[in-house]
Amino acid sequence: MEFVGKLESYSGNKMIIDIPDGFDMNEIVRKSEQGELVVDFYEKDTITNLQRKHYWALVGDIEEYTGYTKDVIDSFLRVEFMKLISLEEYPSLKRNQMKKTVASELLEYVIDLCITNGIPFRKQQFYLTINTSKMLYALTLKRLCWVCGKPNSEIMHVETVGSGRDRKKIDHSKHHFMCGCWKHHQEQHAIGIDTYMTKYHFKPITLNYEDLIKLGLMSKKKVEELEAIEIG
Incomplete structure (x- = not known):
C-alpha cells in the first residue's frame, strides 16, 4: 500500500500527516502496529504516480x-529519450530520481512517437500531465479525435461560423478549433461547447495559415489574398 500524504503539523519528534481520501485507516493502523509502515519524503518537483501510470x-x-x-x-523509449x-x-x-518537468517531456516524446506512427491510444487522461496545447495541436x-484518438476526425470550429456564410471566404486563422470524431462532434453539439470543454479538460487551439492549408480549411489562393491585404 502506497499513498502520498501532506504534513499538517509537527511537535518535537511527532507529526500529523493528512491521509488522502480512499484509504482504509484501519489498514494503515494495522500495518503500523506490525511495523510495516514506512514514511518516505520526496521533493515537490519529482515524477508523480499519475505520470508513471500514464x-x-x-x-x-x-x-x-x-x-x-x-x-x-520501455528500454527503447528511455534510451532514445536519454x-x-x-x-x-x-x-x-x-521517486526523487526524475523531475516532474522531465517526466512531462518523456510523456510528450512517447505521445508524439505514437501519433507519428499511428499507434492508437486506449486512454486520454495523460493530457493532464503534459503540455496539453502541444499535444492537441499534434x-x-x-x-x-481529441477524446478517443479515432483517425479521420472532423475539425470543429469553436466560434460559430454562422448559417449562410461561405466558409471558403472566412479567415480561419482568427478562429479556435478542436478535433473530434463523428460521435464526439455530435456530443459537443448536444451538450454545448462550454460543457464539452469542461468535461474533457480541453482548451481550443488556433492554427496558422500553413496548418489551415494542410488541413484543407483554406486554399493557398485565399491565404495569399489575405496576406496581400495585410501588407497593403
Whole structure:
C-alpha cells in the first residue's frame, strides 16, 4: 500500500500527516502496529504516480500495437529519450530520481512517437500531465479525435461560423478549433461547447495559415489574398 500524504503539523519528534481520501485507516493502523509502515519524503518537483501510470499505459498501447514486450519498449523509449535531451545516464522513473518537468517531456516524446506512427491510444487522461496545447495541436494535424484518438476526425470550429456564410471566404486563422470524431462532434453539439470543454479538460487551439492549408480549411489562393491585404 502506497499513498502520498501532506504534513499538517509537527511537535518535537511527532507529526500529523493528512491521509488522502480512499484509504482504509484501519489498514494503515494495522500495518503500523506490525511495523510495516514506512514514511518516505520526496521533493515537490519529482515524477508523480499519475505520470508513471500514464507512461506505462502508453507503453501498453505500443505493446498491443507492435507485439514487442513492455520491457523491450520501455528500454527503447528511455534510451532514445536519454539521447534526445542529452541525459548523462539512463533515466529512472523512481521517486526523487526524475523531475516532474522531465517526466512531462518523456510523456510528450512517447505521445508524439505514437501519433507519428499511428499507434492508437486506449486512454486520454495523460493530457493532464503534459503540455496539453502541444499535444492537441499534434492530434489535430493528424486529424485524430481529441477524446478517443479515432483517425479521420472532423475539425470543429469553436466560434460559430454562422448559417449562410461561405466558409471558403472566412479567415480561419482568427478562429479556435478542436478535433473530434463523428460521435464526439455530435456530443459537443448536444451538450454545448462550454460543457464539452469542461468535461474533457480541453482548451481550443488556433492554427496558422500553413496548418489551415494542410488541413484543407483554406486554399493557398485565399491565404495569399489575405496576406496581400495585410501588407497593403
